Amino acid sequence: MKTTQQIHEYHLWNKLSKHRSLVSFNIELTARCNNNCHHCYINLPAGDTRAIEKELSRLEINRIADEAVELGALWCLLTGGEPLLRNDFSQIYLDLKKKGLLVSVFTNATLINTEIVQLFKQYPPRAVEVSVYGITAETYEEVTRKQGTFIAFQNGLKLLLDAGIKVRFKAMSLKSNYHEMQRIAEFCRSRSDDVFRFDPFLHLRYDLNEKRNKEIITQRLTPSQIIALERSDIERTDSVKKLCNQQQNATENTTASNLIFNCGIGKHDFTLGWDGTFRLCSALQHPECVYDLRKGNLKDAWLNFAPKVLNMRREPNSIDDCYNCRLVNLCSWCPAHSYLENGSLVTPIKDFCESAHARNKAFGVIDHQTSEHEEI
Amino acid sequence: MDIDLNTKYRITDDVVAREIEGELIIVPLTSGIGDLEDELFTLNETGRSIWAKLDGSHTLKQVIESLNQDFQDSSGSVEGDVVGFVKELIRMKMVITASDE
Numbered sequence: 001m002k003t004t005q006q007i008h009e010y011h012l013w014n015k016l017s018k019h020r021s022l023v024s025f026n027i028e029l030t031a032r033c034n035n036n037c038h039h040c041y042i043n044l045p046a047g048d049t050r051a052i053e054k055e056l057s058r059l060e061i062n063r064i065a066d067e068a069v070e071l072g073a074l075w076c077l078l079t080g081g082e083p084l085l086r087n088d089f090s091q092i093y094l095d096l097k098k099k100g101l102l103v104s105v106f107t108n109a110t111l112i113n114t115e116i117v118q119l120f121k122q123y124p125p126r127a128v129e130v131s132v133y134g135i136t137a138e139t140y141e142e143v144t145r146k147q148g149t150f151i152a153f154q155n156g157l158k159l160l161l162d163a164g165i166k167v168r169f170k171a172m173s174l175k176s177n178y179h180e181m182q183r184i185a186e187f188c189r190s191r192s193d194d195v196f197r198f199d200p201f202l203h204l205r206y207d208l209n210e211k212r213n214k215e216i217i218t219q220r221l222t223p224s225q226i227i228a229l230e231r232s233d234i235e236r237t238d239s240v241k242k243l244c245n246q247q248q249n250a251t252e253n254t255t256a257s258n259l260i261f262n263c264g265i266g267k268h269d270f271t272l273g274w275d276g277t278f279r280l281c282s283a284l285q286h287p288e289c290v291y292d293l294r295k296g297n298l299k300d301a302w303l304n305f306a307p308k309v310l311n312m313r314r315e316p317n318s319i320d321d322c323y324n325c326r327l328v329n330l331c332s333w334c335p336a337h338s339y340l341e342n343g344s345l346v347t348p349i350k351d352f353c354e355s356a357h358a359r360n361k362a363f364g365v366i367d368h369q370t371s372e373h374e375e376i
Numbered sequence: 377m378d379i380d381l382n383t384k385y386r387i388t389d390d391v392v393a394r395e396i397e398g399e400l401i402i403v404p405l406t407s408g409i410g411d412l413e414d415e416l417f418t419l420n421e422t423g424r425s426i427w428a429k430l431d432g433s434h435t436l437k438q439v440i441e442s443l444n445q446d447f448q449d450s451s452g453s454v455e456g457d458v459v460g461f462v463k464e465l466i467r468m469k470m471v472i473t474a475s476d477e
Contacts, residue, residue, distance in 0.1 A: 012396065015397050074396060100405075122407060
């Protein structure tokens with residue numbers, strides 16, 4: 001009469017994968033953060049009053065989440081900015097749990113306190129994913145540019161781990177912490193059995209702030225640094241080699257249709273922006289791809305607006321673009337990142353392109369020779 | 377564990393039942409529900425019928441009578457199914473007696 005199944009092998013996923021259906025959504029509770037990281041794409045100052053005024057209220061979040069549940073959503077990720085900056089974080093978290101959602105939280109852990117831990121103990125999150133910027137105060141605060149944040153991170157993380165809360169780690173790799181990445185990986189893997197992931201591909205900011213974008217570009221690793229990092233990590237080396245082997249099929253079904261979005265966005269999830277925007281993925285900020293949920297409703301956004309975005313097509317004006325590139329699996333290029341970088345959904349991103357080609361030369365086992373037209 | 381047929385049982389507030397794609401999914405809300413982490417619970421048709429009637433306002437005996445009518449079953453097998461199912465739900469802390477409120 002009753003069956004139990006591990007979530008990852010749950011047969012409902014097979015059912016859901018056969019058609020477009022809402023399974024999960026992200027909520028950016030705020031665009032503000034108590035850190036001021038060089039590389040971050042969404043970290044307005046913690047006290048930014050204009051941002052606070054534009055943030056969705058708890059009531060608005062509940063209205064939209066109710067609609068998401070009605071559409072079938074089961075998973076929900078609370079992110080930011082730093083979601084714990086919101087004074088009503090606990091109430092919102094509980095509201096979502098009580099709707100029958102499996103809730104995960106992304107945090108820098110610096111604001112974790114005993115009250116939050118108690119909440120997580122009583123009402124367990126699906127996962128808490130903690131960003132690690134360094135494992136020494138010097139490196140950590142070189143990235144966050146805020147004194148005292150390393151101690152706050154250590155204390156918050158200790159509270160989580162001591163309470164037995166499931167923690168997953170991730171790290172962005174940038175010039176400021178490059179020298180410490182191997183130790184960061186060891187630190188994370190020794191504290192969680194879950195997958196540790198690091199990402200050296202820094203995309204630009206959602207608010208398109210030019211000054212801050214220049215800082216991000218300055219922090220990007222060179223292709224040779226990325227390769228050295230990936231070579232130093234056995235797990236990463238294996239996964240990059242697998243990606244190299246998959247490159248033949250990467251664009252197989254994408255070039256003929258001229259669809260802009262071939263990445264699977266909008267099939268099972270969406271992002272609820274901190275200011276009430278509906279987006280098919282977190283990074284997709286192009287004005288034509290954004291719906292204002294304060295003026296409309298989720299059902300309209302999901303059922304009517306999203307299919308129009310998914311049907312957007314590009315001009316088949318060139319064979320030299322990313323849609324024809326066999327290295328797409330090795331590249332962080334996507335239409336959303338392209339827009340943030342170039343103001344266009346379909347333009348190559350020079351830094352990502354160079355890294356993809358370099359990674360292919362370093363790790364590729366099928367064909368090291370990429371054709372001339374694929375080079376920028 | 378003894379099950380009293382004259383007792384009223386209800387679903388605990390510590391789980392949320394969701395119907396998705398025609399399936400009833402039980403989502404634990406608090407810690408300590410169920411046996412394992414990382415699992416969801418689903419009910420088959422019989423389980424769903426029993427689950428729906430565990431509303432705290434009917435004794436288990438009344439639930440069994442109602443299900444006998446629904447299934448037009450006079451073999452007595454429904455009682456065994458219901459008692460076994462409720463025992464399991466109590467063990468998993470998904471069901472409590474209505475007087476526990």
